[in-house]
Amino acid sequence: MAQQNVSISGSGKIGGGDYGNVRISGAGKVEGDLTAEEIRISGSGKVMGTAKAREITVSGAGRFTGSVEAKSFQASGACAVEGDLKTGELRCSGSQRISGALSAHYVRCSGTLKVGKNVESDVFTSSGRFNIEGLLSADRVEINLVGESRAGEIGGEKIEVRAGSGFNLQISLARGFRMGFSGGSLHTNVVEGDDIYLEATRADVVRGVDVRIGPGCRIGRVEYSGTLEIHEDAEVKEQVKA
Amino acid sequence: MTEEVIAKKEVLEHTGISYGQLYRWKRKGLIPEAWFVHRATVTGQETFFPREKILARIAQIQAMKEDKSLDEMAELLSPEASEEGSKWDDPTRLRAVGSEAKTLLWKPSGYTFRELVGLAAGGEAMRSGVSRPEAELLVHVVRVEDELLRNPAGAVAILAEKHIEREGLSLRVPFVVLARDPIKLDSQSRMKHSSDLERLVEQVKLGLGEVR
CATH class of the missing domain: 1.10.1660.10 (Multidrug-efflux Transporter Regulator; Chain: A; Domain 2)
Known part of the structure; x- marks a missing residue:
């Protein structure tokens, strides 16, 4: 069963349907639900409907008006998914907006990521900025802060938040905070996990087993059942051992 | 409650x-x-x-x-992921449906998941003393429901009876309501049986897992 390959390199429109490889390098539009082996958008592409493919790559400007499902999804340009995105692997180094929920096995984001609902992944790593309205849940959450990031809640097994890469030495980081300069910050309501390390984080509640509150944090309340360490340049209003 | x-x-x-x-x-x-x-x-x-x-x-x-x-x-x-495509031929083998439901079957084979949940509700109702025609009503209301069975958290099917008295005429009309808890009935209606769809969906799923 050989499916048709399509390539739009000028300006063009195709109907939805089942294709082999779809390449848009000019300005292209797919009108309808699209199923393909591979979707590559390097110009400006718009899919008016849902999209399903093994591999989706967006390096220009891509827009999907429905939900998207792909084994691997790579965005290095500006990409918007107006429904949910379900993928094995999401790599975004550009600007990625998802109006619905994101569910993946692996998320690696070094650009900006905006998600309207929850983010669920086995592994979530970010060295960019993100804004997640709902819950960010992953077995492993690794965040290297750049600029301001936000999540409604964060929950998982191992959660590690480090302030900007420019300050690898603890001493200079602490001094940096005292001078009112920071590499980045994270705002969230609740952080829950078994093993938590936070820097430059503002949260109402942190609940966990082993919790380390690093420099630059301002936490309302920490509840822990194992161990708790608080850095001298962190502020914790209340701590409770369960 | x-x-x-x-x-x-x-x-x-x-x-x-x-x-x-x-x-x-x-x-x-x-x-x-x-x-x-x-x-x-x-x-x-x-x-x-x-x-x-x-x-x-x-x-x-x-x-x-x-x-x-x-x-x-x-x-x-997972109640959200109901098993759509597949069909089962012998519903009464499921413990959740039970042999009581034998008289409720309406075709020889090819029961869908939703129909099995309907039968489970009917079987359970009969075991608790509900009459066959009323249990049948329950089965046929439940089996055509989609949204509640897909996400059955808090969903119930209530078999009730409305008592109407007018000009010397006295009628008892059985009816079924599908909704999420809590449900209120008007004062002329009396609840006769309540099926917890969330539990039934789960039991049917687990049962199918054992049979397969």
Whole structure:
């Protein structure tokens, strides 16, 4: 069963349907639900409907008006998914907006990521900025802060938040905070996990087993059942051992 | 009627599971999203669960996880993912449906998942003394429902009877209401039987897992 390959390199429109490889390098539009082996958008592409493919790559400007499902999804340009995105692997180094929920096995984001609902992944790593309205849940959450990031809640097994890469030495980081300069910050309501390390984080509640509150944090309340360490340049209003 | 709730950290204490496991199971759909109830408390935002349901579910997962993968368990437990394509020929073999439902069958084979849940509701009703025609009404209302069976958290099917008296005429009309708890009936109506669809969906799923 050989499916048709399509390539739009000028300006063009195709109907939805089942294709082999779809390449848009000019300005292209797919009108309808699209199923393909591979979707590559390097110009400006718009899919008016849902999209399903093994591999989706967006390096220009891509827009999907429905939900998207792909084994691997790579965005290095500006990409918007107006429904949910379900993928094995999401790599975004550009600007990625998802109006619905994101569910993946692996998320690696070094650009900006905006998600309207929850983010669920086995592994979530970010060295960019993100804004997640709902819950960010992953077995492993690794965040290297750049600029301001936000999540409604964060929950998982191992959660590690480090302030900007420019300050690898603890001493200079602490001094940096005292001078009112920071590499980045994270705002969230609740952080829950078994093993938590936070820097430059503002949260109402942190609940966990082993919790380390690093420099630059301002936490309302920490509840822990194992161990708790608080850095001298962190502020914790209340701590409770369960 | 309010259900007794339990805070998330008490769940962890009670069952010995970790935050990581709880979040993982939630992601896999083993614990329905609808059970996570966020409430503001004096100590900040906390998550609560319906106590009986969550403890039973975790015990179930812990018992199954020795020989089943998370994905296999999700297929069995997750109420959101109902098994559409497949059909079953012998509903009464399922414990949830039971032999009482034999008289409720309306075709020789090819029962869908929703129809099985309908039969399970009917069978259960008959076991608790509901008459066959009324149980049949229940079966046929439940089996055509889609949305509630797909996401059955808190869903119930109520078999009730409306008593109408007018000009010397006295009528009792049985009817079925499908909705999520809580449900209010008017004063002329009396509830005769209530089926917990969430539990029935789960029992049918588990039953199918055993039969297969």
